[in-house]
Amino acid sequence: MASSSDTSITLIAKSAKAAFEQSQLIPSTARIDALAQITIQLEANKHDILAANRLDLDAAQAEVDAGRMSSSLLKRLDLTSSPDKWDAMIQGVKDVAALPDPTGVVNYAKQLDDGLDLYRVSCPIGVLLVIFEARPEVVVNIAALAIKSGNAAILKGGKESTHSVTLLSRVISTALSSTTLPSILIQSIRTRADVSALLTLDQYIDLVIPRGSNSLVRNIQNSTRIPVMGHADGLCSVYLDESANLEKALRVILDSKTNYPAACNSAETLIIHTSVLQNIWPKVATALLDASVELLCDAPSLSALQTLSPAPSNLNTRVRLAPQDAYDTEHLTLTLSVLTVTSLQSAIVHINEHGSHHTETIVTESSDAASAFCRGVDSAGAFVNASTRFADGFRYGFGTEVGISTGRIHARGPVGLEGLVSYKYVMKSVGDGGHIVGEFGTGGKKYKHTNIGATSVPFL
């Protein structure tokens, strides 16, 4: 059984690679047609897709009733949980289709010699293995991104969404088969064993994109030679500088913590310069408590609240001494760890040691402090007087978001379609005899390295 399954998994990977390679000879306009076909086929199969989704929901409801699944997970499974969810999924494909083509873009071009022009041109990466949880509409989103960027993709959804994901994936293949692109560009797999088998096939799989829990990402990183693009934690901080403005402090901290606490770009830690413990911090704390935030304070920040008169409401129920692990915890709820520091430098050191290199913000009126913070904080995002919640591909203007990377290789921070492309160098010799390196060097020709002003490759 194991070997038969391994064989079929190898076939999936191999056929994905072959489909990718074959697709490189097809004009990129075919990808736009394919995305249009996908929206048509999704609408045509809406009834069946929602019926498959119903099967997943019924199974999930039984799990919820038995106390083995949360009702929030159930809600995320449901393609009809809000009236516009289906239409939003369809619109998402149309939006991706309308984005500029991320491939074929020249970002370096030099004439090396008369008749010898070199171009570095963006191109797809190859075969993506995307692993995600729960929300079945992600399969449509990822397929659209993969097709738009010219990649092949193998998709693995959560086991709770098997019926939905399998049918969505099949509908996408059907749509592809009515185009000039190979229908096998998008495939899906069902089990963790399939994932494990694919993680060993680095000759076929070029990039793994896990979208899920921290432990999922690290498990995958530990078990493959294939590059992994995934974000682990989102432990973001706000630093209240000694020159902070009260109104900005209130607005930025409240938004960073309470706008959407379950998001990875929400603040988990508030770092306060001691000099503002007595004036700004009590007002910030009161606003946070009024917004139902629980505060895990270090001794100085706790003491600053305890000595207030009158004491803030909820002081006894919603404020407590921070436990040992508070500053290493991604709460993802209305809980905020609070730390006091005596200098900007200490804040930077703390963030670099305890944060997740995602996004940090400083509240300050000092341009020197702003500059030092943005330089010193080793994170994908460093903001001044702006909410950490801005760290998002749509807000950054990418039109879409593949994920948010806390790594710093290939892509960092919110990742748009650019994260799904690589580049290659193409060069054409024009004239007699071709070009050879033996004619260059001591006593011979010299490399010109003249810039070429081109945005695409003329001979491709």
Added chain:
Amino acid sequence: MASSSDTSITLIAKSAKAAFEQSQLIPSTARIDALAQITIQLEANKHDILAANRLDLDAAQAEVDAGRMSSSLLKRLDLTSSPDKWDAMIQGVKDVAALPDPTGVVNYAKQLDDGLDLYRVSCPIGVLLVIFEARPEVVVNIAALAIKSGNAAILKGGKESTHSVTLLSRVISTALSSTTLPSILIQSIRTRADVSALLTLDQYIDLVIPRGSNSLVRNIQNSTRIPVMGHADGLCSVYLDESANLEKALRVILDSKTNYPAACNSAETLIIHTSVLQNIWPKVATALLDASVELLCDAPSLSALQTLSPAPSNLNTRVRLAPQDAYDTEHLTLTLSVLTVTSLQSAIVHINEHGSHHTETIVTESSDAASAFCRGVDSAGAFVNASTRFADGFRYGFGTEVGISTGRIHARGPVGLEGLVSYKYVMKSVGDGGHIVGEFGTGGKKYKHTNIGATSVPFL
């Protein structure tokens, strides 16, 4: 012992990270000063460095005498093996110092709202672990590249060059200590056990760069969660299209194979369209044989030579039927595998399956064939009528070369200083109240996403 060694290795990694973080607050001009100091200190310590090198050479000579080391390895160890080797090493540092700063460069900038400007700006990656073999001058080269790009580096040379590398590394630290940069930005380690310990410390090490054998690279990829940038094979091909021009074929194939056979960008396989087996191939084969190349032929290409009259000289001694593994072998010598195909498409499929995704070239007069080849070949370089040997950072105009990557994540093909930088997003809110996402969306503000024409960040 093991735990004490692990502790000291952790300290090395931790101090490298701390030095990196500290250096981010220092103006990048300090890096130019540091490179100048390094050249001064190298010259001042030339006598001692060559004495240390002599110790390595004496030990190596004993190994060579005992038949345990090749004399070519001994030569690569020798910092005086050619009259200008020392000066070339010093000049290399000066050349790197003179290159444009790869950090601080803005490559995406948008105004999200009035008073809210977002910049994506290039920045160092962090701590690099560089593992290389034999040639001790590489430590100087790598240190210069790391410093220029603002990274910290931990270096591990071959055990044959321990004395040379340790002293070179110490001289570099001494040079750094006379600057505002931390002297601990560049450190060296000595043993494989040290490397193994560092490969587990992904909280401190951001990128591993192995420069050595295929097996070294794969072993490292298999034993770490840290991203690895290294090239494995260099199995490059030349494809002789049906419309090939004879003169171009001769020049490009000879240069690709014989200009420097030990280089990774030399051709290992020649693929021939059947239609040119009788006219072009015999002349190419004769020229290759005259250049002392051994040919491992498939049946049709062998037969085309055997039926020639007169038979090429060396036909019996230098031409034979290709063994099973010929097309998967990186010869690195004057040996060439020869394969016949019936179509361009078959050539592309063969290259994508058997090549190493490094560099391939087509000899053709057809622009359609050239375009299809460049699109279809899934390699870092795809050339038309030009030698594979052009695939090189200096020839491409980068001014330096960190290595050549056959991966397609982060960097592909010859890698210049750009391969040693990442980027971060910085954003500053100007005006009253700071910026919060809660004010955007349905019924609220809209994101402007207006392009900002800036090449550097005004507030850093």
